[in-house]
Every structure is written in C-alpha cells, then in structure tokens.
Amino acid sequence: MITSVFLALVVFTVALFVSFRGIYAELSRYEKSYLQSRADYVSLAIGRVMEHAIQTINRVSGILAVYPEGFSKDNRYMSSLLTRIDDNSHAIDGIIVVGPDGVIKTGSSTFGFSDNIVADFPFFEAHFSEGVYLDATFIGEASDYREEDKWYIPVSYPVVSGSTIQAIIVAFVDTSFLEDSLFLGSVYENQVARLSNGDGSLIYCLGRGALERQANCEPDILDQEGGIGSLVLSWLVPDGYQTTVQSDVESVDIYVILHQPANTILQSTLGVIWRMGIVALVGTLTFGLCLWVIWRQTKSWRENETRWKRKSRRLLELAMTDPLTGLNNRRSFEIEARRILLDSAKNQLQIGVMLIDADHFKKINDDYGHATGDVVLRELAKMLKSNTRDTDIAGRIGGEEFAIISPDISPEGLNRLARRILLKARMLTIDSEEGEVSLTVSIGMVHVPGSNIHHDIIDLMSKADDALYRAKEAGRDCLKTEKM
Incomplete structure (x- = not known):
C-alpha cells in the first residue's frame, strides 16, 4: 500500500x-x-x-x-x-x-x-x-x-x-x-x-x-x-x-x-498551473462524486436484485416443494420428470417410474391423530430420499402417495430399489402418545426401455398406478410391475 x-x-x-x-x-x-x-x-x-x-x-x-x-x-x-x-x-x-x-x-x-x-x-x-x-x-x-x-x-x-x-x-x-x-x-x-x-x-x-x-x-x-x-x-x-x-x-x-x-513568464506559468490545478481538483471532485453516486446506485440496484432473486427463489421453492415433506410437489415432479424423459429419449436411456402408497394411512390418522400421520409422512419422505440415487427424482403427488422416476436404470435395478424401499418401510417405527406406529407401503412400477421412450409422464404414472392398484388388491405391502 x-x-x-x-x-x-x-x-x-x-x-x-x-x-x-x-x-x-x-x-x-x-x-x-x-x-x-x-x-x-x-x-x-x-x-x-x-x-x-x-x-x-x-x-x-x-x-x-x-x-x-x-x-x-x-x-x-x-x-x-x-x-x-x-x-x-x-x-x-x-x-x-x-x-x-x-x-x-x-x-x-x-x-x-x-x-x-x-x-x-x-x-x-x-x-x-x-x-x-x-x-x-x-x-x-x-x-x-x-x-x-x-x-x-x-x-x-x-x-x-x-x-x-x-x-x-x-x-x-x-x-x-x-x-x-x-x-x-x-x-x-x-x-x-x-x-x-x-x-x-x-x-x-x-x-x-x-x-x-x-x-x-x-x-x-x-x-x-x-x-x-x-x-x-x-x-x-x-x-x-x-x-x-x-x-x-x-x-x-x-x-x-x-x-x-x-x-x-514563471508567474504566468504558475498562474496557469494554479488554474489548471483548480479545474483538475473541481473536475476530480465532480468525477469522484459522480462515481460515488453511481456506485451507491449500483450497490442499491444489486442489493435489490439480490433480495428479489432471494425472494424469487423462495417463492419458486414454495411453489415447487411440498411443505410437509420437503419433496417435490406434484407440479415440480412432473416438470422434472419431463426433463428426464427428454434427456433419456435423446440419449436412448431406459427409465423407471414407481408410485408408492402408505398402507392403511387413514387408519393411522384415525387411531393416532393427524399430527402423528404428518410425522409418518415426513419419516417416509426421509427414507425415500436416503435410499434413492442423486439422479432420481422423488415427489409427493397426493395425500399419502409418492412417486419416483429413475433415469438410466435397468429392470433389475428398478426392482432392487423397490424391494429396498419395501424393506425400509417395514423397519420404520414412529413413537406417539398412543403407542408405537409401524408402517408398510405398496408399490406399483413401470420400466421403459431406451428404444421406447415416447410417452408422457402422465401416461407412465397411469401405468404405474394400475400396478399399484394390483398391489393393493394383492394384500398390500408388496410391489407390482406393469409392462409397456
């Protein structure tokens, strides 16, 4: 310095x-x-x-x-x-x-x-x-x-x-x-x-x-x-x-x-230098003041822009996130799923979609209360996040219904993921004032090969929902697969 x-x-x-x-x-x-x-x-x-x-x-x-x-x-x-x-x-x-x-x-x-x-x-x-x-x-x-x-x-x-x-x-x-x-x-x-x-x-x-x-x-x-x-x-x-x-x-x-x-001549020169110095000083102060005003205005604009972006991100997060579980809501899930479908179709990658439904959830709410039911949903969401890959997208699409889309996954890999979720759900226990709450889930899933990716997410979720219906009919706590 x-x-x-x-x-x-x-x-x-x-x-x-x-x-x-x-x-x-x-x-x-x-x-x-x-x-x-x-x-x-x-x-x-x-x-x-x-x-x-x-x-x-x-x-x-x-x-x-x-x-x-x-x-x-x-x-x-x-x-x-x-x-x-x-x-x-x-x-x-x-x-x-x-x-x-x-x-x-x-x-x-x-x-x-x-x-x-x-x-x-x-x-x-x-x-x-x-x-x-x-x-x-x-x-x-x-x-x-x-x-x-x-x-x-x-x-x-x-x-x-x-x-x-x-x-x-x-x-x-x-x-x-x-x-x-x-x-x-x-x-x-x-x-x-x-x-x-x-x-x-x-x-x-x-x-x-x-x-x-x-x-x-x-x-x-x-x-x-x-x-x-x-x-x-x-x-x-x-x-x-x-x-x-x-x-x-x-x-x-x-x-x-x-x-x-x-x-x-020296006095004249000093007079010119003095006047030039005054002009330069005034010009410098004026220029500095303009720069300060511009800096303050730019700083204010940046602060406002930062606050606007923060609020926009927060609003977008609220609009796209389920407030109870922190997962993607149905709108956000469908948007992300369509992006994955486009990438998979472009690169000829196979994908899997599954729907997960908490068994007898209405009975849990009736027996243990809605607060306990909310805890059950949050714990189930945590389990889904911890057992899926970083590339997988999970979302809550209904009251007790969840969905997962997994890009670049084989049928065997999709089956292993679904069975792991079944097992982890059986291991969940939630303490409440009325006693310990246990949980099981039913899973319906559909696998799409890389050469056949031309479906919308709504169609795939409809197929997975058909499989989920069959799992419910089969006694719950199981998984069913629907073919495309």
Whole structure:
C-alpha cells in the first residue's frame, strides 16, 4: 500500500514537472514573438531619433564647409546658428564643434561644459586617438555630461579635409526621448532594453534608474544560489532564466537587445498551473462524486436484485416443494420428470417410474391423530430420499402417495430399489402418545426401455398406478410391475 502511494506521488510529481515545463516553453515562445515585435518598434523609434541627430550633424557640417570662419573660437554667429538648430530639435539638447586639440571651438548656448576641454571624452578619443572613426559616425556611451540628473548619448561626426580631421561635430541626444520610445513600445517596467554598438559595447540601458542604468544593464533573474532548488529551477526554466531578442537599428551600426525576465513568464506559468490545478481538483471532485453516486446506485440496484432473486427463489421453492415433506410437489415432479424423459429419449436411456402408497394411512390418522400421520409422512419422505440415487427424482403427488422416476436404470435395478424401499418401510417405527406406529407401503412400477421412450409422464404414472392398484388388491405391502 505504501509503495503504491509512493509510486503514485512520484508519477504525479513527474507529470506536474513535465506539464510545468511544457506550459513554460509554450508561454516562452509566445512571449518571445511578442517581445520581438516590441523590440522592433523600439529600434524603429530609436533609429528615427539617431537619424535625426545624424541629419542635424550633416547640416552643421555643410554650414562649416561654406563658412570656414565657424571653426574659429567663440564665433557668435556660429554659436547663435547652433542654438537655433538645437532649439528646433526636441531630441537634441546641445551641439558642439571640437578642434583637434580637444578644445570646444563653438557650440549651442543650451549645452555647456565646466571647461572647454573634452580631450578625455570617448567621442574625442574615438576620432583623434584611435582613428577608427576617421570618416564615420560615432555613437558613444550615455553619460551625465553636465553633471545633472539627465543623461545624453553623444553622436559625433568628423569634418575631414584630405586626410586630416579639422574638427568633430557632436550632438547630444536626450535619453528621455529614448525612454518615450520604450513606453510607446509597451516595454514593461521590469524589462530591460539594451542599446549597444556594433562591437557590443553598451550605449544606453533603458528601463533602469539613472544611477544603476549604466552600472548593471541586466534584467532581474531568478535566484540561482545553488542547491536542489537551483537545479529544479534550471530544469523548469531553461535558456538562462530570461528571454532575449535583438533588433538592428536602421542607418546606424547599433542594435537593441530586449530582455524579458523569467519571473514574468514563471508567474504566468504558475498562474496557469494554479488554474489548471483548480479545474483538475473541481473536475476530480465532480468525477469522484459522480462515481460515488453511481456506485451507491449500483450497490442499491444489486442489493435489490439480490433480495428479489432471494425472494424469487423462495417463492419458486414454495411453489415447487411440498411443505410437509420437503419433496417435490406434484407440479415440480412432473416438470422434472419431463426433463428426464427428454434427456433419456435423446440419449436412448431406459427409465423407471414407481408410485408408492402408505398402507392403511387413514387408519393411522384415525387411531393416532393427524399430527402423528404428518410425522409418518415426513419419516417416509426421509427414507425415500436416503435410499434413492442423486439422479432420481422423488415427489409427493397426493395425500399419502409418492412417486419416483429413475433415469438410466435397468429392470433389475428398478426392482432392487423397490424391494429396498419395501424393506425400509417395514423397519420404520414412529413413537406417539398412543403407542408405537409401524408402517408398510405398496408399490406399483413401470420400466421403459431406451428404444421406447415416447410417452408422457402422465401416461407412465397411469401405468404405474394400475400396478399399484394390483398391489393393493394383492394384500398390500408388496410391489407390482406393469409392462409397456
């Protein structure tokens, strides 16, 4: 019993785990598809912002190409022009022109540094130190350049004359516009959108607070401290505990990586499992209740059927049994006799029929009383049962008259059976208040060979009755045979 319960629990646990992982995998596939569409929307929005920044830089570059005086330091006309361009662009919050020496030549009035030297900044080093971005746009890592609680992404482009960089134009993109794109892309608070360069370096991390944004641009993941719990979770929640999709931003060498923490899918999976469990529990209880009702109804039907069969057998027994002696009554005897006759005719078996009558039974009733007469009949019936074969059928067919049909019996065997009954009847003695009662019987019998069995039991009993009449005429306590 304990082993069966344990095996059932093991099977249930395995089935639960398999169901959990299957549901989690299905939800993950759906969530990944949905997450990809959101990442594409975010990358499209960011691409438009970056494209606008590059177009603005190209405008400034075109102006400097026709107005070389703009490279001079503190050119008021150029500063005023950059300020107007900056004011007309909501995504850009500052434009500067930096010379090869790392000193800001001019810029919009809305964006300023504590000093005019930017030689240590990544966007300057990218063009002048490494030379990688000699004639290409550089998008650097976001930072709070003005030491405010506001972050900017530098987008820079060199102004080249021959093979020499005359200056670089830097536009600072306000990251709040990128946060708006995150909101428009239906990116949730617990998700992380990572904006990266083509080389994989981080540009900006959307979906985090300003202080922790650049320090840890990773989604919330499940606890993986180790132990059995970690092994179970790693099996239930594959793929690194999170869902990740990537979408390239058009026109620039950057891309968006959107992370979906596994907690969200895990909670959805647990919700589905919980609802399935409730449905399964309700279904099990309902099914169990139906089974119980069916079992109770079936049990009631069976009990009623058993009682009906018992009563039917009892009624049949009362209908077919003589209540005084317990032998077959006349109706039952004739039915059984006809069955034996059919079997004997089919198998060509000889049979014998005898009628037995208690001698002077009326005198016994008159001398000793009817109660004593009933005892005599019961004792005579017991004697007949004990001296006949199992295949023989005995019955009480009248007041003191009995009948026996014996299948598959020879004439000699039938004669021996009749003489034994005569002898046993003479040996019967019944005690009564008036004294000891003795008994004799008269027997009339008929034997039918196997080749001549085409008679009804009534005909055979009539022949046996003729023989019984002759036995009575012969002085009783004897047997007579009638030939067929």
